[in-house]
Amino acid sequence: MRAHTAVRGLLFAVLGLALLAPPGGAHAVPERDLTFMSYNLYLGSSLDPALDVALLPPDQQPAAFVGAVAQIYGTAVFTDFPTRAEAIADIIAAEEPDVIGLQEVTNWIAQATAPGSTARPPSYDFLEILMAELASRGLDYEVAGVSDNANIGPAPLVSPGFGCVTVVPAPDCVVTLQDRDVILVNDATPALHWGNAQSGTFEAQQSIPLPGGLEASFGRGWVTIDAKYRGRRLHVANTHLEVSGFGDVQEAQAQEFLAGPAEGPGADVLLGDFNSAADGSTTDSYDLLTDRFRDAWAVNPQDPGDTSGQNQALTNPTSLLHQRIDLVLVHGAVSPIEADVVGDVPFRSQTPQQPRPIWPSDHAGVVATLRFR
Numbered sequence: 001m002r003a004h005t006a007v008r009g010l011l012f013a014v015l016g017l018a019l020l021a022p023p024g025g026a027h028a029v030p031e032r033d034l035t036f037m038s039y040n041l042y043l044g045s046s047l048d049p050a051l052d053v054a055l056l057p058p059d060q061q062p063a064a065f066v067g068a069v070a071q072i073y074g075t076a077v078f079t080d081f082p083t084r085a086e087a088i089a090d091i092i093a094a095e096e097p098d099v100i101g102l103q104e105v106t107n108w109i110a111q112a113t114a115p116g117s118t119a120r121p122p123s124y125d126f127l128e129i130l131m132a133e134l135a136s137r138g139l140d141y142e143v144a145g146v147s148d149n150a151n152i153g154p155a156p157l158v159s160p161g162f163g164c165v166t167v168v169p170a171p172d173c174v175v176t177l178q179d180r181d182v183i184l185v186n187d188a189t190p191a192l193h194w195g196n197a198q199s200g201t202f203e204a205q206q207s208i209p210l211p212g213g214l215e216a217s218f219g220r221g222w223v224t225i226d227a228k229y230r231g232r233r234l235h236v237a238n239t240h241l242e243v244s245g246f247g248d249v250q251e252a253q254a255q256e257f258l259a260g261p262a263e264g265p266g267a268d269v270l271l272g273d274f275n276s277a278a279d280g281s282t283t284d285s286y287d288l289l290t291d292r293f294r295d296a297w298a299v300n301p302q303d304p305g306d307t308s309g310q311n312q313a314l315t316n317p318t319s320l321l322h323q324r325i326d327l328v329l330v331h332g333a334v335s336p337i338e339a340d341v342v343g344d345v346p347f348r349s350q351t352p353q354q355p356r357p358i359w360p361s362d363h364a365g366v367v368a369t370l371r372f373r
Helices: 002-020 048-055 058-078 081-095 126-136 244-259 285-290
Strands: 033-040 099-103 107-112 141-157 173-186 192-201 207-210 214-217 221-229 232-240 267-273 326-331 334-342 365-372
Touching: 033 081, 033 232, 033 267, 033 326, 033 334, 048 058, 048 207, 058 107, 058 141, 081 126, 081 334, 099 232, 099 267, 107 141, 126 141, 141 214, 141 221, 141 232, 173 192, 173 221, 173 232, 232 244, 244 285, 267 334, 285 326, 326 334, 326 365
Parallel strands: 033 099, 141 192, 232 267
Antiparallel strands: 033 365, 099 173, 107 173, 141 173, 192 221, 207 214, 221 232, 267 326, 334 365
């Protein structure tokens, strides 16, 4: 009796395992989903005041440039990246993306020039600040790749509140703006392995005229990694193309991107602020890119998915997002499953008597879940 009972129990156990097994038996392919995020952190200010200096008569440009630098730096201080980084880290903690492409990962380096000076202008390394906020939330992200782009400065800085008062005969303080694009990988994602980080800058660049006949370039570039996930190979590229006001340069950068770093071994995933409206209203770069790549946002055909447009002080009480220029694009054996916009609501209330930044960035982020075949 006991022998028959044991055999019958074994049969039931085997049958139960068979019913629980995935369709196709031992050769069934498990789902291979990864979540990707693209987020422009916002350098903290518009650079337009510096660009406008070139429109003035040459004799007015040096003083106007000093004023423009003071305005740009002052706005960057006001928009308060340390506080914004807390909000961005909260968004990342809620979404837990496996791979993140960040743009405008700025490093503001402000310093006094004279030994013993009492001037103390603050510096802000956006990458260091954000990584600390992620770690404080128990998140384990690793910097997988960095593109070092613009390096503008040192420029004379007037900021009386921080002790930076004079520029003649020598400035009390100087400030440098460094721009980076960064790829982060979630080390907590099982079976995701990455390597072969590459980066570079585009040959096509828009120069910025400076007083005295000098020029500076924003030095836009790209960063890529190759990865493996549960037997599938993938290539991830992150970039930030030129603004739409310089459309010819932007489109040349898009062509360079497609001709080189955009494709690699396995399925391709492009992340970035492409500065080209998906509705075709600004430049042709979106069409160039989507001739070869598929837009993950296509899973939301009725949703405009706008990602750009908050004011430069981040104080607007209602959202001004009006263009979709931040994208997740795919090519090869990968299918978008879901896509969402994040960071499109204020992270705190506005104070009308003394307005303060209430948006995490002037951009919203885009998050897409992709299935690798």
